[in-house]
Amino acid sequence: MTDLTQLGIKAIRDGVADGTFTAREVTEAFNAAVAAADPLNAFLVKTPERALEAADAVDARRAKGEDLGKMGGVPIGMKDLFCTQGVETTAASMILGGFTPTYESTVSQNLWDAGATMLGKLNMDQFAMGSSNETSAFGNVISPWRKSDGGNAALAPGGSSGGSSAAIAARLCPAATGTDTGGSIRQPAAFTGISGIKPTYGRCSRWGTIAFASSLDQAGPMARDVTDCAIMLGAMAGFDPKDATSLDLAVPDWEAALSDDLKGKRVGIPREYRMEGTDPQILESWEQGKAWLKDAGAEIVDISLPHTKYALPAYYIIAPAEASSNLARYDGVRYGLRELPEGAGLQDMYAATRAEGFGDEVKRRVMIGTYVLSAGFYDAYYTQAQKVRTLVARDFEQAWDKCDVILAPTCPTASFALGSLDDDPLTMYLNDVFAVPASLAGLPAMSVPCGLNGDGLPLGLQLVGKPFDEQGVLNAGLAIEKRAGFTAQPEKWWS
Amino acid sequence: MSKYTIQGATGEWEVVIGLEVHAQVTSNAKLFSGASTAFGAEPNCNVSLVDAAMPGMLPVPNRECIRQAVRTGMAIKAQINKYSRFDRKNYFYADLPQGYQISQLYHPIVGEGQLVIDADEKAGIPEDKVIGIERIHVEQDAGKLMHDQHPTMSYVDLNRSGVALMEIVSRPDMTSPAEAGAYVRKLRSILRYVGSCDGNMEEGSMRADVNVSVRKVGDSELGTRTETKNVNSVRFVQQVVEYEARRQVDVLEDGGTVDQETRLFDPGTGTTRIMRSKEDAHDYRYFPDPDLLPLELEDDFLEECRASLPELPDAKRARYIDELGLTEYNARELTAEVETFARFENLLAATASGIGKPEKDVATQVANWALSVAPGIIKSLGEEANPAHATAEAQASILDMQAKGEISGGQAKEIFEIVLKTGREPEEIAEAEGLKQVSDTGAIEAAIDEILANNEDKVEQYKGGKDKLFGFFVGQTMKAMQGKANPAVVNQILKDKLG
Numbered sequence: 001m002t003d004l005t006q007l008g009i010k011a012i013r014d015g016v017a018d019g020t021f022t023a024r025e026v027t028e029a030f031n032a033a034v035a036a037a038d039p040l041n042a043f044l045v046k047t048p049e050r051a052l053e054a055a056d057a058v059d060a061r062r063a064k065g066e067d068l069g070k071m072g073g074v075p076i077g078m079k080d081l082f083c084t085q086g087v088e089t090t091a092a093s094m095i096l097g098g099f100t101p102t103y104e105s106t107v108s109q110n111l112w113d114a115g116a117t118m119l120g121k122l123n124m125d126q127f128a129m130g131s132s133n134e135t136s137a138f139g140n141v142i143s144p145w146r147k148s149d150g151g152n153a154a155l156a157p158g159g160s161s162g163g164s165s166a167a168i169a170a171r172l173c174p175a176a177t178g179t180d181t182g183g184s185i186r187q188p189a190a191f192t193g194i195s196g197i198k199p200t201y202g203r204c205s206r207w208g209t210i211a212f213a214s215s216l217d218q219a220g221p222m223a224r225d226v227t228d229c230a231i232m233l234g235a236m237a238g239f240d241p242k243d244a245t246s247l248d249l250a251v252p253d254w255e256a257a258l259s260d261d262l263k264g265k266r267v268g269i270p271r272e273y274r275m276e277g278t279d280p281q282i283l284e285s286w287e288q289g290k291a292w293l294k295d296a297g298a299e300i301v302d303i304s305l306p307h308t309k310y311a312l313p314a315y316y317i318i319a320p321a322e323a324s325s326n327l328a329r330y331d332g333v334r335y336g337l338r339e340l341p342e343g344a345g346l347q348d349m350y351a352a353t354r355a356e357g358f359g360d361e362v363k364r365r366v367m368i369g370t371y372v373l374s375a376g377f378y379d380a381y382y383t384q385a386q387k388v389r390t391l392v393a394r395d396f397e398q399a400w401d402k403c404d405v406i407l408a409p410t411c412p413t414a415s416f417a418l419g420s421l422d423d424d425p426l427t428m429y430l431n432d433v434f435a436v437p438a439s440l441a442g443l444p445a446m447s448v449p450c451g452l453n454g455d456g457l458p459l460g461l462q463l464v465g466k467p468f469d470e471q472g473v474l475n476a477g478l479a480i481e482k483r484a485g486f487t488a489q490p491e492k493w494w495s
Numbered sequence: 496m497s498k499y500t501i502q503g504a505t506g507e508w509e510v511v512i513g514l515e516v517h518a519q520v521t522s523n524a525k526l527f528s529g530a531s532t533a534f535g536a537e538p539n540c541n542v543s544l545v546d547a548a549m550p551g552m553l554p555v556p557n558r559e560c561i562r563q564a565v566r567t568g569m570a571i572k573a574q575i576n577k578y579s580r581f582d583r584k585n586y587f588y589a590d591l592p593q594g595y596q597i598s599q600l601y602h603p604i605v606g607e608g609q610l611v612i613d614a615d616e617k618a619g620i621p622e623d624k625v626i627g628i629e630r631i632h633v634e635q636d637a638g639k640l641m642h643d644q645h646p647t648m649s650y651v652d653l654n655r656s657g658v659a660l661m662e663i664v665s666r667p668d669m670t671s672p673a674e675a676g677a678y679v680r681k682l683r684s685i686l687r688y689v690g691s692c693d694g695n696m697e698e699g700s701m702r703a704d705v706n707v708s709v710r711k712v713g714d715s716e717l718g719t720r721t722e723t724k725n726v727n728s729v730r731f732v733q734q735v736v737e738y739e740a741r742r743q744v745d746v747l748e749d750g751g752t753v754d755q756e757t758r759l760f761d762p763g764t765g766t767t768r769i770m771r772s773k774e775d776a777h778d779y780r781y782f783p784d785p786d787l788l789p790l791e792l793e794d795d796f797l798e799e800c801r802a803s804l805p806e807l808p809d810a811k812r813a814r815y816i817d818e819l820g821l822t823e824y825n826a827r828e829l830t831a832e833v834e835t836f837a838r839f840e841n842l843l844a845a846t847a848s849g850i851g852k853p854e855k856d857v858a859t860q861v862a863n864w865a866l867s868v869a870p871g872i873i874k875s876l877g878e879e880a881n882p883a884h885a886t887a888e889a890q891a892s893i894l895d896m897q898a899k900g901e902i903s904g905g906q907a908k909e910i911f912e913i914v915l916k917t918g919r920e921p922e923e924i925a926e927a928e929g930l931k932q933v934s935d936t937g938a939i940e941a942a943i944d945e946i947l948a949n950n951e952d953k954v955e956q957y958k959g960g961k962d963k964l965f966g967f968f969v970g971q972t973m974k975a976m977q978g979k980a981n982p983a984v985v986n987q988i989l990k991d992k993l994g
Binding site for chain 1: 547549550551553554555556583585589592594649780782785
């Protein structure tokens, strides 16, 4: 029998539907893989029993001849930023230690409604703040990938959705949810040789997803290939009256309209993304990507996004500003951690709880955010950053006159060794330099694997599309995927 | 009465007052959640996941709250901003679960408007005065801390957390405690007409922050102001102004300076004390709430808001004077409160239709009845009266009988007393108790003939020019008729007979 953990969403869904195997068999295979992968630290909570129960329900529905849904019988990993009813949800922070929601996030509910089942909650950077998974309060995720130099240095799976990326790359689950505020789906996808798409802001409801930066946070799927991303995005997305920023638009059938024929499409190459310090191998992969898209029938055009270099600093003002306010609710009063030193008053309790409960990176961003919103600094930082945001969005609007989709690297480097950027948050922040502009503009953007670098580590290429044009992004991604023929997998060293 | 001033050792001072009134929006649900807003529920029973700021919860604006704010804005003739936005006001406190209050700093929903406080000679307001209103914005209320439930801990009740408030900010246009009081009363009246706030100050659905400063009479620059928070009655607002003005004058005349600070009112002593100084003022780090899109109001919505507005106090008062012919005083009294005019208009309609005359023909009679006669009787009966018996129908039927001359004013009162005590029908009472006037000319004529015959000397004197004796004949006739003769008929017959 085939190793079921080698299958993706489509293969599992179709196989369960046509009776090639049962949902229970699939789930048992992945439960076993998860149970054997503790060294990766990808899962914060494992829910094998729940997964089996849900799988049995799918099998029972099949026996009755019922429709199994877009993801019927597909077990997935759930990033721990999504509130799951009855299953501890911490956003990888001590401050939410022991917090078990009484409600289910809209995105996860949509997935269960589509027939997906949950293997467990995935580790991540604390409150989605980080690019390496090292800010998790429960230990960092370790990438399943290792350099081909024969060493065993632990590498970063990317962040913040690093539990998701590691688990998929290691075949612990066929797909997982991610969230992307400034690259948190795309960068870990690129680091681990998988695909991931952040849809247009508003496609996926934010209700029940723990907030980092509200105007940027967007959920999306991470999976093995573009087709699986299209299927899973279709199951996650949809208008939600409980989220005032949700897009009131019908969800297209992205899977059905997938095509790698790019005839008549123009692919923009932004000259400002050719930045100093970018790994030459990344630049090479970018050139290769252009050639593939040309081969798929697209016309390659040079474009300019002149405000690109201001995007990252603007992002690191806006995101922390929103975070400083969004995280104020973690105060020890109603749920999660409460530190109450002997004789402490209210202010002491706040200070002690937050000092104990938040990790260093979260504290850093809360302080940055508080500072940029303070009287006397607001205009110089926050207002200015909002202006930059408007200009970055305008850059894209003007680019759409010349092209239909934009091709760029996902990150400036491949995965790096855990611990190597501990004392250098600014270099860490640079990981997001290519990802952040699309986030600020709310545009759909995805990363697809394009090959391995000289160290045997995966590289990703990024596609950015017009608002609501996830299809254009997915199709260009598919064109690269078909031509790149990326099939590499990490060697299984963890069990 | 002259301008309100404070006599200090160094001269006369005047006071400048601005009010920020927080009015709880009448709505079944909170501003950004579906939770109930009912007053008096058990602690933490009217709390949704959003109100408790659970992780991942999001606010969604409640259309009814927005509608009420817009209608209120229209009622104060204000500019309605078709584009407005919500901002977060960030601070930590246990009654504020989100760690921020959603409010509107930069782009409020209602801009510049005004209201008119009514002239009140006795209170030192010689003529109607226009008070500017700077803005109305909507915001969330906070929860409530309970310090008396546990020896060492405070409890938090989130029932009010997230309830919609309108903050109505006046211009510093008031110059006396009386004006401040009149402003609050008028604003309350408008809110209750519109139905956007129940105006219940005791339950806290309306409360005022009172800004007071003083300056020497004739100075054009404003002095430094203090803000006294959460004052919850008209009388207290006036006391705050009186106390603060006097205090500030004393401070200034002693060579001190008034500090811009936040103060608290103590109703027990009628004084204010410092709550926090300017140095302790929070930096609220306002910024646009990224969970909410800007609020853009469409023309249809505004049209619906406008069409749903009732006749407002000033317009109603003018109509009562111009169309119903009421006195200024009666019109003012009848239009001050929603309940008063509603009772009056019901009674007026029932009376006019009962008698088949236009409303204006009976308006004065009904107004006098509604304002003084009926309340007087109800008050004098005290416990004996059941106000539920004072229906519009019953009172209208009494007024109808009176207007038709079937009963006298005195009989009307007697009948109403019986109605209040027993709930019986007025017509039935008039019949059964013999409380009807005699208009039968035959009976009256017979009585008059007898009186004239028995008083020939007085008839002579009258004819000789002693006109005052006419009253004597009327009195004698009424006495003979046991007070039940229709006075108009008696007068007519007497005049005819005496020539």
